[in-house]
Amino acid sequence: MTSELAVEADPFVLPMPSPDTPVVHDRWISLDNTHPNSRYSDDLWSLGPLTDNPGHHIHRTIWSKCPATLQPEMRLVIWTLINGELRPSYVKARSMQGRARDGVASMRNCILEWLKLARWLHQHGVNRLGECTTEHWTAFAAERTAAQNNRGHALKLLRWLADLWAFDRLSARPSGIIAPPWETGGIDDYLPADTANTGGENTTEPVDPAVIGPLLTWSIRIVEDFADDILAGWAQRRRMIAEVNATEPTSESLAALRRYLLPRIEAQAPLPAMEHRGHGTTLNRLYVAAITGAAYAQIQHLSGQLDLPKLTAQRPGACPMQLPVTGTINGRPWRQHLDFEEAPTLARHLATAAAIVIMYLTGMRPQEARTLRAGCCHDPEPGTTGPHLIRANHYKNVRDVDGYHISAGAERDVPWVAITPVVKAIRVLEKMVPEGELLFSSTHHDVVAQRKHHGALKAASLDQRVEQLIDWINTEAAAQGLPHQQVPTDPFGNIGLGRMRRTLAWHIARRPGGLIALAIQYGHMRTVLDGRTASGYGNRARRGFHGELDVETALAAADTAARLRDATAAGEKISGPAARRALVAAAQLPRFQGALTTPKAAAKFLARDGQVLFDNPDSFLICAFKRDMALCDPDSNATAPNQFACQTGCGNAVRTDSHARDARAHADTLDVRAALLPEPAGKRLRFHATRLRDLADAHDAQARTAGEAVA
Template sequence: MPTADSLVVLPQWISAGNTHPNSRYAELIWSLGPLIDNPGTAIVAINWTNCPEELRGQLRPAAWTMINGQLRATYLRSRGVRARARHSPATLQENCREWMRLARWLHKRGITDLAACTDAEWRGYAAQRWDDGCGRESAEVVLGRLTALWAFDQLTAQRAGITRPPWDTEGVDDFLPAVDGSAGGAENSGEPLDPQVIGPLLVWAIRMIEDFADDILAAWAENRRMAALAAATPATPDGRAALEKHVLPLVRSGAPLPAAEHKGTHQLARTFLAAVTGASLGQVDRLNDRHGLTGLAAERPGPCPMTVPVTGKIHGRPWREYLDFNEAADLMRHLGTAAMIICLYLTGMRPQEVQGLRSGCCPDPEPAADGTPGRHLIRSHHFKDVTDDDGNHVSAGEEREVPWVAITPVVRAIRVLERIVPDGELLLSSAHHDFTFQRGHRGTLKKHALLLRIEDFVAWANREARANELPEQVIPKDPHGGIGMARFRRTLAWHIARRPGGLVALAIQYGHMRTVLDARTSSGYGTRSRGGIHSVLDVETALAAADTAAHLRDRMAAGEKISGPAARRAVTAAAQAPRFKGRIVPKTFAKKATAYLARDGIVLFDNPDALLICAFKRDNALCDPAPDATAPNQYACKAGCGNAVRTDTHARLLRERADTISRKAAHTPEKLARRLRGNADKLRAIADAHDATAQPAEALT
């Protein structure tokens, strides 16, 4: 049994270089920092004040054993392949929270001894827990946490005597809430960002990096120079004279005074004034006291322009008349956020992988033997499901065997971040991205801080869009909630599956790599297993294919006819395809999506550019798919393919497109006009061929 002075985390579990303070057993807050080596993970703790005092002494030994011990191999063998002898700090915290929730429930019922938690109490607690609102998948996790309490109690030197939960012997199915179509909060966390949101958001992020970064970095350097100068300048008669010459005419004329905003109010910009006049900060303060400058600055606040050239432009116009001393820190904050957004969206990395990137992770490649430039690769750590030889979670993660491929916007974003942090430092280092307060925090910016920065960046971008009269570049509120970091990954897959050819920059990048992604030629693009980005891509592709089948089914039910060499297969596929409502995707759907796409010949893909449906069958395809491809190269669709299918709607849209081209030809020079009219004639001929050969669905079954 541990004593009051025992360490919460024993030394053998603390990695070399971990400097987080360790707690003592008797303390009410147990920090799990000594177990956390991932720089992107917040330091979590177990707070025993949330546990009734009568039961606290019985739960603590099990919690301490869970932190420092390991579950028996005989126990793990019956728990499935995902069972672990030791848990991650986040799981340790969540387990203890659930145990304390049980303790509070027992305490309200007058039970102050865990040994009195019998079969009836287990069943009653589970039923009440589901009444509070809990999805079926989340409920299974809760039951696992409660089972862990019994398992670790078995390993303590002095057992509390809690009984084995009934679901551990009878099976969990009968103890889970009913399947009613509802989903827990975690299942919604992967909602793709709306296209109307990600489009302008990416535009502003790339604009910050490619157009404004040099200006912002120069402004920050000048801001730091001026702040250091003001702090170091001694009081001199010349400085006082220069200060009075600069400020007093403004006071007498009623002109605005250099001001800085703080907590919603304006104050005199004392540091700026000291730097531009050569006065000391004390001289600025004394002049302020004599003339009430702070009050005047609040009444008529003025700018603090720095002598930094403005080179960035928006639509050919300078994006600023000048760069202000007071906005330099905020602009640096937004610059770092823009770089993070680009890395998240244009790579498909998980958030923790971006948080773990370090300066130097993406070196310039050596040119190939034939002189062609090499591809930029990102060497990074991944953290999800990383375990040691015993199957235990490794907080520090490990370097990926397969690097990420970086396109140009990502490389530029990394280069900007490398100009912010020292060599070898985390690209999102908390210490170096705290531009306002310079508090020297350790590790990388954490999830909550990054989410706030994304919100602030959106608000800033919208102000800029309105100020520059760019209403089409305003970032609207996403209908599915906040712009969470994890949503970028699924949005990437959504655009690959739904926007072949590219409405957003990444779709263009992945358009010509679709065969690489489908072939899985490197055991997974940017991932150590076939999970990773491929599973997310399969999910979105399967959802898109199911939507296509559902729309075809609706059109046929409305009486539309269909044509094409694959018409019969398309009718079969539409009849067999499931209909998905919404975009909620449980964890189990990834395997189902992969199996759904593997049904060669009866999976339907909409191609709005070619105005047809592709009933993809590899042997028939003219788009040069890979041998094991499960989707067509829709950007390479060719006429005469044996997978093509068209409906009456497609024929109507073909004629509308032809009419649009003809109208354009009427206002085009003759040589180009002939080509346009020829294209319009081809589209009408395709529509006429459909009318001549189309059949109702009943005739094809």
């Protein structure tokens, strides 16, 4: 059948491409996309024309990685995948896939799996796709899914493999590969056993409180206290390098160079040094040329004559720049001078610190934060007191009218709220990139190698930079005599920026008093998030950060219920007007455990008014939150109490023997502190201590066993 007849018979079958046919049809390329389009006969196919998200890599298919015997058939079916659409009737009937065409990231994963299959078939003596049997499909699927510990990912993998058969039927010259057995029969037999670990965002561990505290403190310090010095040093270094590159050698510049070097050599003084990759410590020629006004060729020639690399390795010295140091740490300058060689490293750490501040204190997903642009955070109108708002693109589940994923994302209908440290971090980044450029532009933040990479810094690169920043912080803290401010090792491994969103939600939900840095800011965000206001964290329709917070709040409430159940089972007594309701709620917990990892399930759990338990250690009680009984003035749609406004005498209060003991222990601590303070401060503390003891005494007088309370 000719390609024309095939198209006439079935519009979903693509015509046969020629060697010069573009890899991506024009219909799939957005108007703003400028990535070059590969040709069908090229040895490398780029998916750049489909990639509009600046935070994504440009994925490529390298045909040398495909066996030559299978390459013609694989080229055609992959080209069909890139440009084709599955028939609507097939999509509707197929439970494993609900879309006729995937986004570029899923398309890349699909291609990778197909190429793995091609190599596997070649190793097993199969040189045509039509020779692949049911036994081959079964064996390869077993090998691939055995490497997965996640049932959901294994399901995706089998779907990508089945796509090879589905798209092959839409090519102008089908290979005749048969359908995989899970496409025609049940798929469960080909999947690993289901486990409690269902994957998703909430399997990510929050950063340990002992880690995020000093890391956030240092990040804010770098942004707010050191940024002006770091930016001035980075700009001065670039000016010095530009001057050296523009300098022509003269007899005067050579004389100046000799006047600088020879006395130092004779006095056996330290020489300006740098660490040269693979060559150890050597003379910093650029720096010496810049401060003497010499041409680079002159210092290079003189370096060989005087054996300066060897002398520098024996007596390495600093490379100070003549710039004032304005930043301080504990009231003293943080540097005696800014160093020419340290400038790019400090600029790199400054950008990383800004990333930590932005991602942690907004709750943005990393891909949203990495694609922010200069100018995204406008100042409020003059004379107004409104918050700073961040205009950002979101990417998750953004689709066009046909249901196809939009790689460029879309601007959020409702912006993010930027608290003061975030605004300062954005302003610093805006000084590092041109107007309108990505705040985390790969080109402008590759300060060491100065390579011109595509788009924004990638997630893996930023994660690596966080680890490098932590190493620098720990070295700096020791040098500044602040070892207690070092960042300890996190028990769950590297501090990837993907963990920041979960960590913020964890601290807001589980540490309502903000026991780490910026407690006031946590309080501010909790208020905004509880109100679900129009200026809150992301669109309510898309849930934004609300869903993440709901999950953490639900998990914290479930933990509270479990602890109450265990405590009363161990013999602890309970008191308070909501004691019976709290015990009933705790008894119902097993119905919900293990099902609170999605925003939808968490919101449903929290909506059970009067049956959700919230621990409030600052008030030494559990709140069995019921809106119409709460004295903390919750909003009409609130699903959690305002724990900062907890009131004595509330009908939602519950106390256990542990709460009473903790209240008395805190009262004793207040008495000790009161004895060291002048009046009336000491009097206030003693009054508060007496009040806590009265609460504990009231509990002792009213406490009952769980059986008595429920009866």
